[in-house]
Amino acid sequence: MTKKTSGNVTIVDVAREAGVSYTTVSRVLNNKENVKPETRERVLTAMTRLGYVVDQRARSLAGGHSQVIGLLVHDLGTSYIGLIIRGIEAELAPAQYDLLLYTTHRRKTKESVYVATLTRGLADGLLIVLPRNPGAYLETLRVSNFPYVLIDHRGVSEEISAVTAANWQGGYTATEYLIKLGHRRIGHITGSMDQGCARDRLEGYKAALADHGIPFDPELVQEGDFFQPAGYNGTRALLNLPDPPTAIFAANDVMAFGAMEAIRECNLRIPEDVSVMGFDDIPEASRVHPPLTTIQQPLEEMGRLATRMLLERLRDPAIGPRRVELPTRLIVRQSCQPPGRGNAQAGG
Amino acid sequence: MTKKTSGNVTIVDVAREAGVSYTTVSRVLNNKENVKPETRERVLTAMTRLGYVVDQRARSLAGGHSQVIGLLVHDLGTSYIGLIIRGIEAELAPAQYDLLLYTTHRRKTKESVYVATLTRGLADGLLIVLPRNPGAYLETLRVSNFPYVLIDHRGVSEEISAVTAANWQGGYTATEYLIKLGHRRIGHITGSMDQGCARDRLEGYKAALADHGIPFDPELVQEGDFFQPAGYNGTRALLNLPDPPTAIFAANDVMAFGAMEAIRECNLRIPEDVSVMGFDDIPEASRVHPPLTTIQQPLEEMGRLATRMLLERLRDPAIGPRRVELPTRLIVRQSCQPPGRGNAQAGG
């Protein structure tokens, strides 16, 4: 059987071609100082002539870097992840790093396995989006001093690098906007409650109600999971209440789409009969009808920043954990207006 | 400097713990037949006790597989790619393969470089979505007998494995539907004309016109690139024609969204004044307003199938190239109706 690597040109070939030892070729490859310019030139020429490409496996095995960053995400269906990855890629590419992608499909147990594989030399660092059970492996990572950054999750302790958005603030702002529009019965469909961001948004919602003297009604809160059906089901339940809400705040845009679907099915209008507020501001939010009023989360920027933090840490392992919270902001579109049937467009 | 791999447990440690040679451990690892069940058991126990995890780099370097599949895509912003990757992941995960992701950001030159790196042992196989200049490296891949499959591109020769959709048929069906609705002036915004799928859709469009005795008018065709602004700009141009089209067929959904934007900006209604037809049927298509009538492309299935083909080829290198075209079908929603202002909803 022909070996897959047969016929590949190695540094030995380059060395022979350039008339130097292969150690020297390695030096050139790694941009070491101590190589005579003339020799370097000769090696470089030989490399291009032979079409040499470095073997990352060997390089990494021998003690170098793999130049690979592992990325753990739960799903790729929505543009939520797409935007984050865009930011990650934008920072990774110029730094010559590659991305190894693992999709956990929301199966908690997979995360630990993936992390173990990745840290076994496959990757130099790790980026984890919305981990589901970080407790199971984060401590291992910390002890082994393996570089990683969490995205959209604060982790289990203060000792963990993480990039998050101002979720509490976003939940507060969203709810307050609805209150100022005149709503008093505001429903909320939460995200997965095992996620800090979902809990924070809920807390922000409660705080805004409290600050405006509106008693918290547990009936108005439906537990969701960030997926569209949850938005749909939660809204159906909310609308069936004896005293249904006049506005619904979903913990993310995708669930808000589900809410819209449910509202229409009940032959109610948006926003005339029920206002809808989302969270994330994914591209689709501006394209649904009516365009969704939502809280913008700087997803691409979160990806970029997390990557920069990781790269920084890779360069200088002495750098300690850093925790950054990026601001969220209200994007007013047309899915919210003051309560009361048949009113005109929301003025503000 | 502490080596990253220091303290890692290797097969040597496992061998010592189990009281066997490390070759035996390797055998157990690779599920070779010739190991006494009792010994195997002892090794397995030692592995779990020590928390052993295989080092893929070493395994791969020594002649095994890397268990990694490389994936080349141009962008991650839309769910077009997200859906394809979902299909890929669904097939890859059970087969214990990982995915190494490369985003080319539409820069043609990057593709060759990535392919060179990937084939240098980093990956066992390659999946390429919508390549931009496959000519530059496909021949190299073929000669070196490196396994790969193209997705949504027919490649440069018949000798190349590829999964595509029935683009010509889709273009024909879309146009014919519009014609049967009564449209005679049908605009088309093409995809990148360096892509076979874009050319096929255009050809399907032309063929449908011809078959129904409608002369082809080059003025009605705007060259696009599959991105939203192209749909917007193309539509503006089309609408400014002395005799503007009553229907616009965009070569993908994202450009159709751009078309909708432009139509609204001209204070025209969809579909009363202008009908809009897309291509792809990404999830957003059913959520825009009005819901987009489009041609469905089985993206997730394309990802799955391509992956299955690749895995098959990995198992048996003797398998020759296979080319599969998956059917496309018309999804009727509400963005198209017979021409003539103020008509009622499209009946069909």
Place this chain on the structure above:
DNA sequence: TTGAAAGCGCTAACAG
């Protein structure tokens, strides 16, 4: 400034 030699952790003949 350069070279020789020793592995990194594993797979794969080849013996026994």
Place this chain on the structure above:
DNA sequence: CTGTTAGCGCTTTCAA
């Protein structure tokens, strides 16, 4: 059924 022995292609001391 199990062990011995070579490497895979590279980085890294240690010498020269």
